[in-house]
Amino acid sequence: MIFYEYEARKIVELAGIPVTKYGFCQTADEARKVAEEIGGPTVIKSQVLTGGRMKAGGVQFADTPDEAAKHAEDILKLEINGHMPVGVLVDPKAEVKQEYYASVVWDGTAKKPLMLFSDMGGIDIEQVAEEHPDHVGRGHISNLLPVGDYEAKQVIAATGVTGSQLNRATPILAKLARLFRDNDMILAEINPLAELTDGSFVALDAHMEMEEEAVGRQKQLLRQELGIAEEDTRDNYVPSEFEKNVKAIDAADHRGVIQGKDHGFDGNLGLVIGAGGGSLTLTDAVRNQGGKPANYSEIGGNPSVAKACGLAKEVLKKDGVEKIAVMMSIVSNTRVDIVARGVIKACLELGKDPADTIAIFRIPGAWEDEGNKILDYYGVEYCDRTVSLWDAAGRAVAKIQGAAA
Amino acid sequence: MSGSRSETMDAVFIDIELDEPAKSDPELAKKLEEVCTVGIFKASDAGTEIVQGQLDECVLCYLCVDACPAGAMRIIKKYEN
Numbered sequence: 001m002i003f004y005e006y007e008a009r010k011i012v013e014l015a016g017i018p019v020t021k022y023g024f025c026q027t028a029d030e031a032r033k034v035a036e037e038i039g040g041p042t043v044i045k046s047q048v049l050t051g052g053r054m055k056a057g058g059v060q061f062a063d064t065p066d067e068a069a070k071h072a073e074d075i076l077k078l079e080i081n082g083h084m085p086v087g088v089l090v091d092p093k094a095e096v097k098q099e100y101y102a103s104v105v106w107d108g109t110a111k112k113p114l115m116l117f118s119d120m121g122g123i124d125i126e127q128v129a130e131e132h133p134d135h136v137g138r139g140h141i142s143n144l145l146p147v148g149d150y151e152a153k154q155v156i157a158a159t160g161v162t163g164s165q166l167n168r169a170t171p172i173l174a175k176l177a178r179l180f181r182d183n184d185m186i187l188a189e190i191n192p193l194a195e196l197t198d199g200s201f202v203a204l205d206a207h208m209e210m211e212e213e214a215v216g217r218q219k220q221l222l223r224q225e226l227g228i229a230e231e232d233t234r235d236n237y238v239p240s241e242f243e244k245n246v247k248a249i250d251a252a253d254h255r256g257v258i259q260g261k262d263h264g265f266d267g268n269l270g271l272v273i274g275a276g277g278g279s280l281t282l283t284d285a286v287r288n289q290g291g292k293p294a295n296y297s298e299i300g301g302n303p304s305v306a307k308a309c310g311l312a313k314e315v316l317k318k319d320g321v322e323k324i325a326v327m328m329s330i331v332s333n334t335r336v337d338i339v340a341r342g343v344i345k346a347c348l349e350l351g352k353d354p355a356d357t358i359a360i361f362r363i364p365g366a367w368e369d370e371g372n373k374i375l376d377y378y379g380v381e382y383c384d385r386t387v388s389l390w391d392a393a394g395r396a397v398a399k400i401q402g403a404a405a
Numbered sequence: 406m407s408g409s410r411s412e413t414m415d416a417v418f419i420d421i422e423l424d425e426p427a428k429s430d431p432e433l434a435k436k437l438e439e440v441c442t443v444g445i446f447k448a449s450d451a452g453t454e455i456v457q458g459q460l461d462e463c464v465l466c467y468l469c470v471d472a473c474p475a476g477a478m479r480i481i482k483k484y485e486n
Contacts, residue, residue: 262486
């Protein structure tokens with residue numbers, strides 16, 4: 001779950017990290033009042049869940065409250081990358097001596113949070129890491145043990161920061177790391193972390209992203225502290241027609257589970273796959289052997305014939321799909337014969353010959369003898385458990401490449 | 406077989422034959438409706454209606470066959486000729 005900047009600021013503030021005196025406003029009048037309270041030059045920033053705000057005119061500077069109100073009025077009407085703002089953030093224009101970067105990200109390889117710090121803030125950390133690797137400090141923290149300030153200090157010191165700057169930045173990075181773990185974040189970033197002319201440090205901008213699976217147990221933060229409604233999922237993903245149709249088929253029948261994704265896939269081999277990690281393994285096996293999947297899918301939990309048929313039909317109806325590969329790891333709950341009926345029926349209902357359309361059917365397990373009879377009747381090649389997932393994927397790829405040649 | 410038809414086909418794999426007088430027995434109809442987990446049988450005062458659109462969902466549990474008088478019902482697997 002991603003957060004607006006004003007929410008990310010609040011999260012940072014709740015963790016005890018200093019922030020500027022900002023205000024979230026939804027009208028020009030509110031922006032004027034906040035600017036008056038700040039009492040100096042301000043920055044007015046559009047609150048949208050997309051990047052490119054500065055370039056699109058979603059960040060403006062104002063010297064007076066009236067100017068702040070005018071900018072707020074304009075920004076509130078400004079659409080950025082298809083997103084309308086939920087409001088504006090009015091922030092004092094800080095007197096910055098130096099900008100730093102501080103973040104904690106989830107390292108999926110190490111399976112631990114990773115602290116990052118740089119004395120070159122305000123720009124993309126990827127760019128700093130590439131052009132000035134000696135200006136980026138890194139350090140993992142434990143998933144279980146308390147985060148010590150000394151761990152943050154080591155990361156910051158690795159960038160060459162010393163003295164009072166090191167002492168002032170250390171608790172901020174340590175608090176950011178604790179915030180990350182306590183709130184189940186996958187990203188907690190302050191950029192820039194500013195050292196002001198008076199020597200103090202404040203978070204000028206923050207980005208937060210929470211693990212989706214943790215939303216249910218972070219109700220205190222989400223509902224009480226931030227006031228985010230339960231139905232506000234922040235899901236910006238726009239499903240394709242294929243994905244919508246598969247979801248509707250799945251929702252219409254409680255038996256079994258099907259899922260389908262096709263963003264990023266435009267191949268000629270449709271995949272009806274699943275079972276115990278089988279989908280990922282099989283998709284990789286197809287791609288690694290030169291195949292071009294038309295989709296990703298998951299099928300399992302003993303689906304009905306109608307559900308298996310529905311998924312196979314949606315896959316077959318996709319533009320460019322020549323054949324489908326029906327493959328799963330060994331099944332115990334899902335029945336081989338039921339899936340066989342489903343995929344064959346899909347072919348027949350679309351006026352296709354199952355023997356020609358199903359490149360391979362490799363599902364060993366429950367009711368495989370019955371499944372084999374059905375497949376045999378329609379001339380579809382059946383592979384049992386003596387054929388590995390890799391080999392089954394390879395056979396499917398060979399068949400479709402042979403058909404194209 | 407080719408083309409771009411998109412229609413639904415019933416009883417591609419499974420058919421069920423139910424002899425008279427079992428078919429017109431309202432009590433048996435209720436029993437069949439109760440035992441079938443995939444909704445192949447619909448009971449009415451006139452007896453048992455076989456729902457064609459559900460036939461291919463048959464899980465071959467044979468509870469319906471057991472519920473009928475011996476020899477009154479047959480499940481036909483069309484793929485076994």
